[in-house]
Amino acid sequence: MRSTPATTTITSSDGMPLMFVGNPGAVLVTTATPAVSTTVVTVATPALQTEVVMTQPSPKYVWLAGYWSWRNDRYEWLAGHWQLPPNSNAVWITPHWEQQGNAFRFTEGYWN
Numbered sequence: 001m002r003s004t005p006a007t008t009t010i011t012s013s014d015g016m017p018l019m020f021v022g023n024p025g026a027v028l029v030t031t032a033t034p035a036v037s038t039t040v041v042t043v044a045t046p047a048l049q050t051e052v053v054m055t056q057p058s059p060k061y062v063w064l065a066g067y068w069s070w071r072n073d074r075y076e077w078l079a080g081h082w083q084l085p086p087n088s089n090a091v092w093i094t095p096h097w098e099q100q101g102n103a104f105r106f107t108e109g110y111w112n
Contacts, residue, residue: 039106
């Protein structure tokens, strides 16, 4: 384990390097995997917002529902939208929050 006053690098249970970046309200955890990160906060997530799903642009598009994200030391709602998958076999892994003791862990969504 390597430490500095602001960050600590450790390895996760699956062997992926993790970086913890401290701030007053949360700890951001990023892995070496591109475009996938995890955030841990001690403030419960707000209730999901009701969204109106607009007309699908074409049958190839997938609806990605809105969700709460942690930005600038607070929750921010990211509205749902239609998105064209990167390829025909791609599956959207939905972003989600999971309570772990007194903390809440957020995992970003990604195409698999």
